[in-house]
Amino acid sequence: MSEDRQPLLSPSSENDIENDYIQYKIEKGDINKLSNKKPNLFKRINDYLKKSISKKTATILIFIVLYILFGVVNSLLLKKVMNSFSNYGFFLNQLTNYGYVPIFGSVVAYKLLFTNDIPKDTRSFPQFKFLIMGALDAVTGYFVVIGGIKTSGPLQQLLNQSVIPFTMLTSFIFLKERYSLIQLGGALIIIGGVVVSLIPSFTGNNSTGNMLFYNFFYLISMIPYAFSNVYKVIGFSTVEDMDVWYLQYFDSLYQSLVGTVLFPINNWLPPPSDMKFNQVIPQLETGAKCLFGINTLVEQFNSTSNTLLPTSCNYDDNTTCDNCHGAWIIVLVYMTVNVVYNVFILLVLKHAGATVFSIANTLRLPLTNIAFSFKFVMGSDASPFSGLSVVGLFIILFGLGGYRVGSMIKQKKASPDSATDVVTTPKVFPGQFGEIFAPVVLRKNIPPKTQAHLRNSFFGKLGISVPESKLRNQNSIYGDQA
Template sequence: MSNNDKEKQPLLSSINSDENNGANIKIVEPVPWYSKIKNSMSKETITILIYVVLYVCSGVINSVLLKKVMNKFTNYAFFLSQLTNFGYVPIFGAVTAYKIFFTNDIPKETRDFPTRKFAIMGALDAITGFFVVIGGVSTSGPLQQLLNQAIIPVTMITSFFFLKERYSFIQLGGALVIIGGVITSLIPSLVGGSGGNKPFWNFFYLLSVIPGSFSNVYKVVGFQAVDDMDVWYLQYWDSLYQSIFGIFLFPINNWLPPPATIKFNQILPFMKEGAECLAGINTILPSYYTYPNGTESFTVNSCTYDPKAALICDDCHNAWIAIILYMSINIVYNIFILLVLKHAGATVYSIANTLRLPLTNIAFSIPFIMGAAVSPFSPLSVAGLVIILVGLGGYRVGSMVKQKKDAAAASGQVKVIPSYGPAGMDNVMPVQKQFIEPKSQAHLRNSFFGKLGIAVPEAKYRAANNNNYGDV
């Protein structure tokens, strides 16, 4: 081949020519980005993504339906609290009975577990649910979601004193930011109220995080020796004791302002009216006065449909449908909690739970979903949401870093620390920190499964993975 021919030949053509001594170099086409993602998606990864998406979606729907149910039973919050407590007892009881008599899922060792521990857990969850439902009827949906995040710093405080847990500066910083976000979220309510929010009931709802945090800590202490507690068995006893203890909370309503006021001699008529509301019958209705000329007007003490009014009229139409939908999606939602924890772990669950917060607040602001109970965002609400998300992110990062350090120490690494000997002589001694083997994933999944419908921080689940009370 002449020099002129070589100059005219394409640059890559000579690669496959005979002058390369038979060498054959194959040109590789670049792989599209979507093909790389597809090739990296294993069946297990796809399954986890499906579970996470379904968990987030069912969680948003669960929160929306809970607020809709609260709106239906605005005047019968205590009845709603008892209804949601007792409503789960036959469901969990039927499944538990089937497992005991027809399967080996609940062995005798599990049935011999002291029920007094279930009673303590049920009592704490009953108090938590009381504050949530009673305070929730006058707390908007978005504010409920933001106030729920306060359980993280409160649980950290209770764990510090009762479990001797210590936290990193990143975790502490994240918790402080969350507190700042909660305070910011409460400002619109304090300066005049918005979306039906009333300061007294907002703080009443916020108090639910205190017994909730004690419940989280007790689950770490009371169930640490259980290797594989069946979740249906646990929830049956929890809901049963929660229902029993919930009955004895009604005297508190004697001193609460409307619409939660229930005098001691009114409890039976009140429960009857709550049952009628469940059946779709309205009891508290607007009162009219008819003038001689035939015109009508509201009486002075008549109820109104204004969420800011002292006495709100009943809106019990299709209340029983709302209850059934809520309880059904609530069970589905908690099933996906278990699936995400089982297949993806607490870290992915925490990320999904953080993502669920803004999506839920967006849902509460859509008129098509919430109707007349829509809660549009105020600038301070948006600011509170952003601050809490930043705090949650910092807390998650701090928890992950601390978890890695604990895991590295548990793997047998030796930590060298200075030790000061007699006569001022400095010695360097290797100290091996002793760790207990982590528990099984089944223990992580089942033992510390929280009360249905109440969000809990992922730290509770990670705590179950270390008997030395790790990251709580």
């Protein structure tokens, strides 16, 4: 093609114009010669992320990452707190119950006095429902704290996953919920993983301080927790927007009151959580001393043979010596992190949804177990991996994946036009030990629509308006249901 017939903006001319412009800018000193080179890999990735990820998506990703991070730290600190009060389980249970009452109470008082965030219908919510929820959480917390003292951190995380089959069972009984074969298969695999994880405790072949009795004691905590999950769905299904701080205050208040009267159980427990009735007040006193860093149970030696006395701590595996140094700092940090962690639970649920939250919760499990093995994180409380614990972890993760997939398939197949509306509650009620998410489905029967409603709908589609007085006379779209 001759030069006079070549298009003005042909590819070659465009490149020439661009090169001439760059050379002109270089001569003027506006840019240097290096500007003609491609940007480095980091800058290209950064530019790509800016173009492909919106501000909303970036915010959600930050919430998810922070939720996982604070969830891992929350689990680590909880185990550190348990180890600091290994001889004072009952005191620790009271501390973790009553400790949150003033925190939530101060927020609720501020809201009631200076804001309108808590409406009248929320304030008139029946207190007996809070009482039932608090009682279930009190039993859960009691078994978690007492059983967790002699249950290693990684095993705690694995046993926590049993809340899913327990919740499925209680939903089957009380909510008439039915599950797909994929969901049932996932739940059975989770149970198998839990059993595999407990094998070292059965055989006594572990060096992590696990005791079979207290491992089962911790596992039992998932039963009242499952009942609590189901009751929260039933009890709060009529509330559109329950204020979280208001709920948490009354939950922690009733949880504390009920938890106080559970001390008779300690009378029949083996060491180190055994406590006779006449030892309740002395343990509260020594537990308070431990909170402020004062050790009561220390090694005692025979003055002549310089050997440990049979009544001394560390004489056998049942009673360990106090390790109360800096206990109040660990407790304070744990409670602070726990409150922040619960905030991120709500943020992820609100902005990302229950499905993303459950996936993030699944990812948190292996990360937490890995963190428990790091000595620079846990110090002397580090729990090294064992072959069976790793196998149990992979089995449980496989089961969790199957359960999540089955739940998503079932939710996708659910028809919104069916006579039974499937309502999956996205509400999670955070607790002092964090939340182990197990979605509960509430089914509500929708009565058939009346002929009057169908006729008015048809008229509306034709553009014929029905007088408001006529609609009111028909009571409701579902007919008279009084």
